[in-house]
Amino acid sequence: MLPTVNATAYLTALKEGGSLPGIVEADDLGTYVVKFRAAGQGPKALVAEIVVGTLGRQLGLRVPELALIELDVEIGRREPDQEIQDLLVRSAGLNLAIDFLPGSLGFDVGSAAARARVDPVEAATILWLDSLSANVDRTWRNPNLLMWHRQLWCIDHGAALRFHHSWGRTDSFAASPFDWSQHVLRDIAAPLGPLADGLAARVTPAALSAALDLVPDAWLAPDPLRPDPDAPADPAAARAAYREVLLARVAAMPSWLPVAP
Ligand SMILES: Nc1ncnc2c1ncn2[C@@H]1O[C@H](COP(=O)(O)OP(=O)(O)OP(=O)(O)O)[C@@H](O)[C@H]1O
Ligand SMILES: [Mg+2]
Incomplete structure (x- = not known):
């Protein structure tokens, strides 16, 4: 908890x-x-x-x-x-x-000094996580990265996992490509090819269960303000459904993997 x-x-x-x-x-x-x-x-x-x-x-x-x-x-x-x-x-x-990270500053991708502080493998890991979770909120315009004590911190993942807004259409989510054309770390990240399998191997059923167990039951129950006839009926079913959709997405890699043309 x-x-x-x-x-x-x-x-x-x-x-x-x-x-x-x-x-x-x-x-x-x-x-x-x-x-x-x-x-x-x-x-x-x-x-x-x-x-x-x-x-x-x-x-x-x-x-x-x-x-x-x-x-x-x-x-x-x-x-x-x-x-x-x-x-x-x-x-x-x-x-x-x-x-709250006091004194943190938004990551300024336009600054060569800020870019130089970012480890390319760490940037690639962030890009991979955003692709897996379909997080559209890490762009040049809205980086959602903070610099604190000269290190990069990831914030604001609320727009990820868009599949949970329409449970009837989760099948198409697994292999859907990720638009990384405006991703803030696009030009900093190391190539994902050699890293992707190692990252995917860490998103196991147990790792997903551990993450989902941290969510309060009330937030996993059907939302009366946003009715969805296909939503899981109760929190246990919701946890199972999130796990299943995310494991299907891991299995569908490399279809959504950001790779440079
Ligand atoms: N943990 C934190 N420590 C310090 N500042 C933070 C922290 N989290 C967020 N902020 C600041 O608050 C701003 C808004 O936070 P966040 O991006 O999480 O909110 P949001 O409402 O989801 O924003 P968005 O407009 O990107 O959807 C951030 O851009 C950052 O400046
Ligand atoms: Mg934000």
């Missing part, structure tokens, strides 16, 4: 984030970036954050630590900004907390 903390104060909104994440203080004295359950794509974005972030860690990538955070409705009611108040009140209960 992920550790659970309790929110003590909502500090500020991260306005640059499309899903209106906030910086929140918790009772373990930690500071977190919180992704709210009631935002944008709903709990599925939080599922993708946990599953893909954990797979990234299993592959040796730096992903800020994740926790679950309990949000008291009173914290929302005290918020003066109407849009944020509404989001917080509707998100009362469990949300996703991501360890």
